[in-house]
Amino acid sequence: MSEVDYTALIPNNVDLASDAQLKRALEAWYPKYIDWWKNKGPVGFQDSEVYLRTAVGVDAEGWAKFGYVKMPEYRWGILLAPKEEGRTIAFGQHKGEPVWQEVPGEYRAMLRRLIVIQGDTEPASVEQQRFLGQTAPSLYDMRNLFQVNVEEGRHLWAMVYLLQKYFGRDGREEAEDLLKRTSGDADKPRILGAFNEATPDWLSFFMFTTFTDRDGKMQLESLASSGFDPLARTTRFMLTEEGHHMFVGRTGVERVIQQTCEVMTENGITDPTDKEAVRKHGAIDLATMQKKINFHYSVTLDLFGAEISTNAANSFNAGLKGRFRESKIDDDHQLENDTYPVARVVDGEVQIVDTPALSAINARLCDDYMDDCEKVMKRWNRVLQTHGLDYSLSLPHRAFRRAVGEFSDVYATVAGEIVSETEWHERKDEWLASDADLEYILSLMQSETSPGKYASWIAAPRAGINGQPGDFEYVKLAA
Numbered sequence: 001m002s003e004v005d006y007t008a009l010i011p012n013n014v015d016l017a018s019d020a021q022l023k024r025a026l027e028a029w030y031p032k033y034i035d036w037w038k039n040k041g042p043v044g045f046q047d048s049e050v051y052l053r054t055a056v057g058v059d060a061e062g063w064a065k066f067g068y069v070k071m072p073e074y075r076w077g078i079l080l081a082p083k084e085e086g087r088t089i090a091f092g093q094h095k096g097e098p099v100w101q102e103v104p105g106e107y108r109a110m111l112r113r114l115i116v117i118q119g120d121t122e123p124a125s126v127e128q129q130r131f132l133g134q135t136a137p138s139l140y141d142m143r144n145l146f147q148v149n150v151e152e153g154r155h156l157w158a159m160v161y162l163l164q165k166y167f168g169r170d171g172r173e174e175a176e177d178l179l180k181r182t183s184g185d186a187d188k189p190r191i192l193g194a195f196n197e198a199t200p201d202w203l204s205f206f207m208f209t210t211f212t213d214r215d216g217k218m219q220l221e222s223l224a225s226s227g228f229d230p231l232a233r234t235t236r237f238m239l240t241e242e243g244h245h246m247f248v249g250r251t252g253v254e255r256v257i258q259q260t261c262e263v264m265t266e267n268g269i270t271d272p273t274d275k276e277a278v279r280k281h282g283a284i285d286l287a288t289m290q291k292k293i294n295f296h297y298s299v300t301l302d303l304f305g306a307e308i309s310t311n312a313a314n315s316f317n318a319g320l321k322g323r324f325r326e327s328k329i330d331d332d333h334q335l336e337n338d339t340y341p342v343a344r345v346v347d348g349e350v351q352i353v354d355t356p357a358l359s360a361i362n363a364r365l366c367d368d369y370m371d372d373c374e375k376v377m378k379r380w381n382r383v384l385q386t387h388g389l390d391y392s393l394s395l396p397h398r399a400f401r402r403a404v405g406e407f408s409d410v411y412a413t414v415a416g417e418i419v420s421e422t423e424w425h426e427r428k429d430e431w432l433a434s435d436a437d438l439e440y441i442l443s444l445m446q447s448e449t450s451p452g453k454y455a456s457w458i459a460a461p462r463a464g465i466n467g468q469p470g471d472f473e474y475v476k477l478a479a
């Protein structure tokens with residue numbers, strides 16, 4: 001079944017109507033979810049009509065319809081990519097066996113942990129972004145924020161479905177707990193570090209959706225090859241939504257760069273490091289953007305876990321979590337005799353060390369992520385080149401400012417040079433936005449709600465959503 005049943009309270013393509021127990025569990029969870037949405041989701045705008053897309057099918061083409069929706073009435077649902085008949089496990093010790101339609105008993109705890117961690121990030125990001133609607137630089141951006149938010153909500157539904165359908169009472173308890181932890185909360189924080197950081201301004205939001213949602217893509221890609229078929233099918237559909245989130249981030253930052261370049265060109269500013277000259281015109285200087293890149297990228301690298309990880313080796317071996325685009329990799333997909341080059345600290349410097357490939361699964365995924373991020377940097381730098389600016393943005397070294405893994409015990413510069421703790425702290429303003437920089441960004445966060453108008457620090461997008469014209473009213477603000 002690939003069409004989505006919208007007549008049910010919970011839209012779905014999993015024939016929920018025929019599973020009374022699951023239907024009851026999900027219907028009992030629904031009001032708690034709505035409570036969470038209203039209390040920890042977007043502040044304000046709950047009565048506004050937002051031009052949102054809703055999935056109506058899971059096929060590659062035409063899966064979404066667009067229309068005005070009040071966010072609490074969004075049709076969150078359970079959508080799985082179509083089942084592939086005859087699918088077999090693609091990697092690990094069970095390679096070649098039929099995929100599992102039920103949870104394999106021996107891997108129950110491991111699988112539950114992966115699903116809970118994935119599920120925990122989704123509401124966390126909504127919580128992190130909850131105040132941003134109030135300072136949106138345009139209605140177009142506000143609508144994109146809310147689209148991202150409702151879809152993260154749907155991704156939570158996706159994980160809750162798996163927990164409630166396949167993990168019995170434990171699963172129901174985990175589903176409740178997903179609504180109880182809160183981003184940044186001192187007592188009950190979200191599980192992973194980056195999801196407890198604040199997202200106080202729109203540049204942070206665009207950086208987050210560029211870098212942290214891209215971790216989402218990498219992790220979902222690895223789960224999309226899972227031998228546990230319901231997880232693979234769920235994550236495959238989530239990936240189609242994730243694409244838009246990264247688009248919002250990448251083009252968001254690109255538009256900020258574009259605006260800065262235009263301000264520099266129009267006002268004859270030739271020194272890219274002259275931040276005051278740029279700020280005088282209400283734009284964001286390039287050096288501060290570089291510092292924001294340094295922060296968001298390094299925080300996100302930590303989300304890959306330790307480069308060398310027994311957890312990752314076990315979940316690969318078990319056939320639960322593969323690598324990025326596992327089926328396209330040309331090797332035996334079991335890795336028992338393979339090695340992988342991992343960057344480690346040896347004798348006070350970063351060296352590449354051949355390591356058993358199974359234990360280096362996280363390192364490899366992180367490398368693939370870095371390659372993907374480099375492509376983004378190329379696109380951003382193209383804007384600078386087009387404007388003839390002699391400046392380029394770059395990713396910091398993998399060892400910079402790490403809290404998890406190989407580099408968590410050392411202090412490294414953005415170039416990867418290991419320095420003393422004292423030197424690092426003395427120099428950190430060279431690499432990270434200072435309080436004054438962050439205050440400047442915050443001072444720019446004034447909402448712009450006239451259709452077709454944009455705040456001073458960001459350029460208009462190249463095209464509207466779903467082909468809409470430039471002055472389209474993406475959010476009809478409630479009176």
Ligand code: BYC
Pocket residue numbers: 114115117118121122125152191192193194212213214215216217219220302303304305306307308309310311312321362404
């Ligand atoms: N913060 O063996 P290790 C997304 C814990 S984003 C705090 O190094 P492992 C999204 C770890 O839990 C994608 N704790 O790592 C984006 C473990 O604890 P226990 C989310 C951390 O397990 C934007 C211990 O340290 N999905 O979708 O190999 C918006 C040792 O762990 C952190 C997933 O991550 C950290 N950063 O790999 C919305 C996929 N890192 O269990 C959504 C599911 C590690 O020993 N998760 N720890 O107490 C996983 O695959 C793995 O759990 C991880 C860690 C890749 C996260």
